[in-house]
Amino acid sequence: MRSNYLFTSESVSEGHPDKVSDQISDAIVDLFLSKDPEARIACETLTTTQLVVLAGEIRGKGIMDEAGNWAPGVPEEVEATVRATVKRIGYEQDGFHWETLKFHNNLHPQSAHIAQGVDAGGNKDEGAGDQxxxxxxxxxETPDLMPATLYYSHRILHRMAADRHSGAAPFLEPDAKSQVTLRYENGIPAAATAIVVSTQHGKGYDQGEKEAELHAYVKKVVADILPAELLSDETVYHINPTGSFEIGGPDGDAGLTGRKIIVDTYGGASPHGGGAxxxxxxxxxxxxxxxxxxxxxxxxxxxxxxxxxxxxxxxxxxxxxxxxxxxxxxxxxxxxxxxxxxxxxxxxxxxxxxxxxxxxxxxxxxxxxxxxxxxxxxxxxxxxxxxxxxxxxxxxxxxxxxx
Incomplete structure (x- = not known):
């Protein structure tokens, strides 16, 4: 292992289009497991401008039968769950609004051939759902035994989301990304060399005093999250480096379930098997x-x-x-x-x-x-x-x- 090096990890917020998709998919998992703890669920979500589409395979008591017939009231629960998830995240924009977006549910029964290999039966124990x-x-490196670069990247965005929801930072919108670069000396984090934060914002926060307010806010969050000994005058900040970021979320970029697997795991500090x-x-x-x-x-x-x-x-x-x-x-x-x-x-x-x-x-x-x-x-x-x-x-x- 190298002892002295630079390493970087990124995170994305709950309002990132791919994360919107992930949260919707997992909200559906929770809905179905609450009905049948043995339910089989593979739910993929697409989000784009004013549209959410579900696709995938399911099986479970009180959810859907083998012929693809929904149990009474379940399709309405699925749609309500999707809209409630988007509302919780905070999307009430012209290009993506929890109440007015179009919704398509294309979930269908799980393949019988997969079921026969996975289910327990006779002397056969339940098999793995996939190879x-x-x-x-x-x-x-951290109290939670995680790579420090990812640990701090997550916490910067989590703090910003909390401030957005509480009203402490009303100029923030849901979509955001962060990136933390640390210099390691003798294998230990010694200094933050670069911090990148791109956040969707309200109108006017890309110039003048409002832009300065946004930048000052981000730097304050970073100072609250990272240990003081890692920050110095040499730390380079890139805050909304492309300029304006008013159009974001699924309206700015389509989202899909499972595209942020490194953000979800160890920020690149570990190998990944490839499965979301x-x-x-x-x-x-x-x-x-x-x-x-x-x-x-x-x-x-x-x-x-x-x-x-x-x-x-x-x-x-x-x-x-x-x-x-x-x-x-x-x-x-x-x-x-x-x-x-x-x-x-x-x-x-x-x-x-x-x-x-x-x-x-x-x-x-x-x-x-x-x-x-x-x-x-x-x-x-x-x-x-x-x-x-x-x-x-x-x-x-x-x-x-x-x-």
């Missing part, structure tokens, strides 16, 4: 296995077994047990990576990391997903049923398995 590789990561999370029920290992690998990596670092940890799992569609488990502590481990792999395999409560075992241990068959779809799926505070993969309750089990 693929999933990665989890943790490091000791939002819109998928937890039988899809793109989602659930990515959560369990984060859970494992975070607990390994929290247990003091490494300062940095990457974990990979691989699955075949319809097959319950993972094909492989790989641990890499990047030379920071206190025991061998192979020893950690063996310890993970020995922890019975993980259920062999089958799809059912993951869902059971983490409690994933619940409507907990809409709030994951903006500001990252990882590095979040676990609360009640939400973000269970962020808990560090496996530390003692890991230590016991290594004893």
């Amino acid at each position: 693929g590789i999933m990665f989890g990561f943790a490091c000791d 999370f939002s819109g998928k029920d937890p039988t899809k290992v793109d989602r659930s296995a990515a959560y369990i690998t984060r859970y494992l990596a975070k607990n390994i670092v929290a247990a003091g077994l490494a300062k940095r940890c990457t974990i990979q799992l691989a699955y075949a569609i319809g097959v319950a047990k993972p094909l492989s488990l790989y641990v890499d502590t990047h030379g920071t481990g206190t025991v061998g990576d192979d020893v950690i792999e063996q310890a993970i395999g020995a922890i019975e409560k993980l259920g062999g990391m089958t799809p059912r075992g993951i869902r059971t241990h983490l409690g994933l068959n619940k409507p907990i997903y809409e709030r994951t779809a903006a500001y990252g799926h990882f590095g979040r505070d676990p609360e009640g049923d939400f973000f269970p993969w962020e808990k560090t309750d496996l530390v003692d089990d890991l230590k016991a398995a290594l004893a």
